[in-house]
Amino acid sequence: MANPQARQSERKPTVRLAKATDIPQVIAIDTENTGLSKAEYWEDLFERYNNRSNDMDDDAQPKSVKRYRFFLVACDGDTVLGFIIGEVRAWEFGSPPCGWIFAVGVRNNIRQGGVGHTLLEALNDRLRKAGVSKVRTMLARDDTLIMSFFRSQGMMAGPFIQFEKDL
Amino acid sequence: MKLQKATRCALFAILELASGQDRQLSANEIAEKYGISTNHLAKVLRSLGRVGLVEAVRGAGGGYRFSGNRRRTTLLDIIQLFETIDPIRNGEREDGDDTAEGKGLCQVLMEIEDTARATFASITLDTMIKLVEKHR
Numbered sequence: 038m039a040n041p042q043a044r045q046s047e048r049k050p051t052v053r054l055a056k057a058t059d060i061p062q063v064i065a066i067d068t069e070n071t072g073l074s075k076a077e078y079w080e081d082l083f084e085r086y087n088n089r090s091n092d093m094d095d096d097a098q099p100k101s102v103k104r105y106r107f108f109l110v111a112c113d114g115d116t117v118l119g120f121i122i123g124e125v126r127a128w129e130f131g132s133p134p135c136g137w138i139f140a141v142g143v144r145n146n147i148r149q150g151g152v153g154h155t156l157l158e159a160l161n162d163r164l165r166k167a168g169v170s171k172v173r174t175m176l177a178r179d180d181t182l183i184m185s186f187f188r189s190q191g192m193m194a195g196p197f198i199q200f201e202k203d204l
Numbered sequence: 205m206k207l208q209k210a211t212r213c214a215l216f217a218i219l220e221l222a223s224g225q226d227r228q229l230s231a232n233e234i235a236e237k238y239g240i241s242t243n244h245l246a247k248v249l250r251s252l253g254r255v256g257l258v259e260a261v262r263g264a265g266g267g268y269r270f271s272g273n274r275r276r277t278t279l280l281d282i283i284q285l286f287e288t289i290d291p292i293r294n295g296e297r298e299d300g301d302d303t304a305e306g307k308g309l310c311q312v313l314m315e316i317e318d319t320a321r322a323t324f325a326s327i328t329l330d331t332m333i334k335l336v337e338k339h340r
Contacts, residue, residue, distance in 0.1 A: 185328055188328070
């Protein structure tokens with residue numbers, strides 16, 4: 038059943054590139070969702086993805102920008118409702134350029150209200166404009182909540198498989 | 205991977221009943237569409253009824269309707285009512301499993317079981333119905 042509080046916000050949120058002033062709210066959302074506070078990680082991501090002087094262009098004109106990394110937030114006024122991060126990656130083990138999503142989070146009390154869908158669509162639009170026609174992600178096998186979200190958006194298992202070993 | 209007959213019957217019945225708001229169908233109608241035995245399907249529907257996923261509608265024009273939550277019920281929820289898809293993870297043992305070779309084989313098979321489980325656990329009926337629509 039949809040979260041009843043999710044229905045409170047009927048307006049479609051605004052999606053834009055994250056600003057430095059959004060990061061404390063992003064950290065709070067991630068902490069709420071994962072139980073781990075990783076302030077340095079998010080500040081570093083922001084620096085690397087949205088704050089590089091050579092590509093700090095206006096997100097309103099993505100066609101004119103050779104941007105291939107996107108740290109986006111969904112906002113209602115000054116309130117950050119959720120975030121998503123993705124980029125174009127190319128030729129990893131022969132994979133032609135494709136979009137990669139590696140972080141997504143929505144405030145717990147507005148889940149199932151469409152914010153995740155809006156963020157994913159906004160990122161997909163930007164990735165398409167960046168020239169790719171496929172988007173991928175990698176998730177923990179036991180994280181059924183987020184896996185169900187990506188499944189609900191039409192994503193299926195792809196042709197790559199993940200490996201690891203203890204070092 | 206192959207699912208047991210009862211599991212397939214259950215999935216077909218649930219997907220059929222959950223595909224429309226207040227959709228109501230008889231066991232005969234469902235059985236005919238999928239070419240399965242009505243008796244077998246009736247047993248499966250009773251099992252689904254016991255866990256609240258379907259309810260019987262009495263009277264003329266009666267039948268069954270979906271009474272669960274499309275966005276919360278996963279394929280795994282239904283499959284687990286009829287079979288275990290990860291027997292090794294659940295402790296089932298076979299001859300030779302205590303040898304080094306058996307342990308290695310179990311490790312590989314568990315990797316496959318875990319992937320199957322994650323797949324079924326992450327697909328809700330709502331998502332599955334959208335997937336079915338793409339094949340129409």
